[in-house]
Amino acid sequence: MDPLPSWNDGATKEAIISYVQDVTNINSPNFIDVNDRIATFDNDGTLWSEQPVYFQFFFAIDRVKSLAADHPEWKNEQPFKAVLENNMEDLKKQGMKGLIEIIMTTHAGMTTDEFEAIVKNWITTAEHPVKKRKFTEMVFQPMLELLEYLRANEFKTFIVSGGGIEFMRPWTEQVYGIPKDQVVGSSIQTEYDYNNGNPVIKRLAKIDFIDDKEGKPIGINRFIGKKPVFAAGNSDGDLQMLRWTDANEHKSFQLYIHHTDSIREWAYDRKSHIGTFDKGLDEAQEKGWTLVDMERDWKVVYPFEL
Amino acid sequence: MDPLPSWNDGATKEAIISYVQDVTNINSPNFIDVNDRIATFDNDGTLWSEQPVYFQFFFAIDRVKSLAADHPEWKNEQPFKAVLENNMEDLKKQGMKGLIEIIMTTHAGMTTDEFEAIVKNWITTAEHPVKKRKFTEMVFQPMLELLEYLRANEFKTFIVSGGGIEFMRPWTEQVYGIPKDQVVGSSIQTEYDYNNGNPVIKRLAKIDFIDDKEGKPIGINRFIGKKPVFAAGNSDGDLQMLRWTDANEHKSFQLYIHHTDSIREWAYDRKSHIGTFDKGLDEAQEKGWTLVDMERDWKVVYPFEL
Ligand SMILES: [Ca+2]
Ligand SMILES: [Ca+2]
Structure with a gap:
């Protein structure tokens, strides 16, 4: 075989x-x-x-959008503003500092059990924007x-x-x-x-x-x-x-x-x-x-x- | 069974x-x-x-003694002096600082492969001072x-x-x-x-x-x-x-x-x-x-x- x-x-x-x-x-x-x-x-x-982009970045973007309701200030604050407006050019301008801020905001501040539940939920529901596949x-x-x-x-x-x-x-x-x-x-x-x-x-x-x-x-x-x-x-x-x-x-x-x-x-x-x-x-x-x-x-x- | x-x-x-x-x-x-x-x-x-004491400490002591030939100054320098003289009372007086110095001197400064070879050699030859067993x-x-x-x-x-x-x-x-x-x-x-x-x-x-x-x-x-x-x-x-x-x-x-x-x-x-x-x-x-x-x-x- x-x-x-x-x-x-x-x-x-x-x-x-x-x-x-x-x-x-x-x-x-x-x-x-x-x-x-x-x-x-x-x-x-x-x-x-x-x-x-790396799939974990899509996860971070989706997390920013999920959390945005509790953070009305993000509408006017970079790098979150760029994410919420789907403005990739603006987002790139935020550089490594902006990227780290997005990662830390979306990946820290919860317990490991909570984070696991968030990832499991995302990975079973989210779709790739181009291929339209999980x-x-x-x-x-x-x-x-x-x-x-x-x-x-x-x-x-x-x-x-x-x-x-x-x-x-x-x-x-x-x-x-x-x-x-x-x-x-x-x-x-x-x-x-x-x-x-x-x-x-x-x-x-x-x-x-x-x-x-x-x-x-x-x-x-x-x-x-x-x-x-x-x-x-x-x-x-x-x-x-x-x-x-x-x-x-x-x-x-x-x-x-x-x-x-x-x-x-x-x-x-x-x-x-x-x-x-x-x-x-x-x-x-x-x-x-x-x-x-x-x-x-x-x-x-x-x-x-x- | x-x-x-x-x-x-x-x-x-x-x-x-x-x-x-x-x-x-x-x-x-x-x-x-x-x-x-x-x-x-x-x-x-x-x-x-x-x-x-923890067996890893016996390892560190034995290492100090092995390395002493290349470090004649240790005869007069704590915490090494206490180790070389088998003076446990003096060694205790060196406290955590002395202990860390012994650990770092004996566990760092080589490659991981070299350290593995040192440990393997010691563990197959050294004996417990009380039980006289490997x-x-x-x-x-x-x-x-x-x-x-x-x-x-x-x-x-x-x-x-x-x-x-x-x-x-x-x-x-x-x-x-x-x-x-x-x-x-x-x-x-x-x-x-x-x-x-x-x-x-x-x-x-x-x-x-x-x-x-x-x-x-x-x-x-x-x-x-x-x-x-x-x-x-x-x-x-x-x-x-x-x-x-x-x-x-x-x-x-x-x-x-x-x-x-x-x-x-x-x-x-x-x-x-x-x-x-x-x-x-x-x-x-x-x-x-x-x-x-x-x-x-x-x-x-x-x-x-x-
Ligand atoms: Ca790769
Ligand atoms: Ca124990």
């Missing part, structure tokens, strides 16, 4: 299968003990789409098969994403088969409150950790404690994770998704603001890492095309 | 077994889905001994059986310890059957260095996170993302973790180890500096949490008694 039915036959699919067969073959010099079969996956642009329908079918294939071969699969750890955890188990404790992501600081015998953890409006670029090997070391043998990403933000995996003493595998399909998904790389893929693309070619050409290698992109 | 052969028959053993049978019985109103079967264990005093022989046989019993019932077992995360990870897999990514502990800050194509992570002499008291629910939330349903500890430092577990919407289990055996192990509780068990002991009694009386409940303490 074909373990990767949504992958077209060719060098990419062959490279994946021959790697897995080699390192799980007890008679191979490249055999890897089950305990060391750690596979890490970027999320945005690697397991699901990320255009025209965001969790915009995961990549070939990557779901790859996750499953690796797990069938006793790899432990992790997400290592620049996205918010508590934004992902409410749905990764159901959507990707990846339990909460195998999700590594960016985080804000938290505080424990005994709360008269009903303990809660409160989300504070302070950055704790950015799980991107150099943050990815740092996060892998902190949460997993081992170098992965398999890593997949799609942008320059994953380069350090792929290099870290490449430094593994075991035979390792580096997979880079190249978004080349402007019809079924989006086509972008070196000059894109979202998912910039420039240095990583050069290094993948230099080092012979496996590059997925989405248009060529994937029979279908999304599960709803099946 | 008895799943807990080193536990004497009685209320404690019965409470554990009846909890596990209840929550894994699909026909019980208390049934817990496999994904939610999270069990967290403190380490020092819960899975292995911690007297006369430290990993001083784990609690009844707790090894409990870990195994929970895993056989599809609980995912985690360590949540005030000890250093990278001090524990090199040996928890072999000793407790707990993989590195299921170890939560205190940490120092780290830095990624590309190192001309041979990337390393460097350990910096700065505290990152203290996984004790309020830090335990914070660490559980950060690393695991779910409230445990089962938690075990032995001191006031575990009280917040046990309360956090008690707040689980599922039926939960709180286990407190009371060190009552001055012959086979050590007897200490309310007034001990190491493993102070005072508020936790009162709260366990008030709330009806399960208290292990080590002398009464454990047929053997260490595996070498078998």
Whole structure:
């Protein structure tokens, strides 16, 4: 039986299968003990789409709109004014400062249980503005098969994403088969409150950790404690994770998704603001890492095309 | 077959077994889905001994002595002078500042790979000064059986310890059957260095996170993302973790180890500096949490008694 039915036959699919067969073959010099079969996956642009902006940003926008009734002053205050007026040009002008204000306003100031309920509600109801699909329908079918294939071969699969750890955890188990404790992501600081015998953890409006670029090997070391043998990403933000995996003493595998399909998904790389893929693309070619050409290698992109 | 052969028959053993049978019985109103079967264990005093001082402190002392040849100035400089002279009274006078200096000198300034090699070498050679046993022989046989019993019932077992995360990870897999990514502990800050194509992570002499008291629910939330349903500890430092577990919407289990055996192990509780068990002991009694009386409940303490 074909373990990767949504992958077209060719060098990419062959490279994946021959790697897995080699390192799980007890008679191979490249055999890897089950305990060391750690596979890490970027999320945005690697397991699901990320255009025209990261999906977590749509979540933040929707939250601002939901909260606006309690904040009449936002009509006249940036960056909220731009969000409420759907004025993307104005919003861009607010820069990183504006973005952080939106993220902190929408992601902090509640308990972790409350935030989980908010995310669960949003993820099951919100729609992507272009594709008119639920965001969790915009995961990549070939990557779901790859996750499953690796797990069938006793790899432990992790997400290592620049996205918010508590934004992902409410749905990764159901959507990707990846339990909460195998999700590594960016985080804000938290505080424990005994709360008269009903303990809660409160989300504070302070950055704790950015799980991107150099943050990815740092996060892998902190949460997993081992170098992965398999890593997949799609942008320059994953380069350090792929290099870290490449430094593994075991035979390792580096997979880079190249978004080349402007019809079924989006086509972008070196000059894109979202998912910039420039240095990583050069290094993948230099080092012979496996590059997925989405248009060529994937029979279908999304599960709803099946 | 008895799943807990080193536990004497009685209320404690019965409470554990009846909890596990209840929550894994699909026909019980208390049934817990496999994904939610999270069990967290403190380490020092819960899975292995911690007297006369935390074993990680013996590691630090041994490191100071190993490094002393390169630091002739330590002969006259506190806190190192006290360590080199085995002068515990003088060492205590150096207080928290002295302790932190010893920890940072011995735990930072190398790569994570180098530190792992140092710990592995120490843990396989060093001996406990009183028991004259390897430290990993001083784990609690009844707790090894409990870990195994929970895993056989599809609980995912985690360590949540005030000890250093990278001090524990090199040996928890072999000793407790707990993989590195299921170890939560205190940490120092780290830095990624590309190192001309041979990337390393460097350990910096700065505290990152203290996984004790309020830090335990914070660490559980950060690393695991779910409230445990089962938690075990032995001191006031575990009280917040046990309360956090008690707040689980599922039926939960709180286990407190009371060190009552001055012959086979050590007897200490309310007034001990190491493993102070005072508020936790009162709260366990008030709330009806399960208290292990080590002398009464454990047929053997260490595996070498078998
Ligand atoms: Ca990405
Ligand atoms: Ca303890």
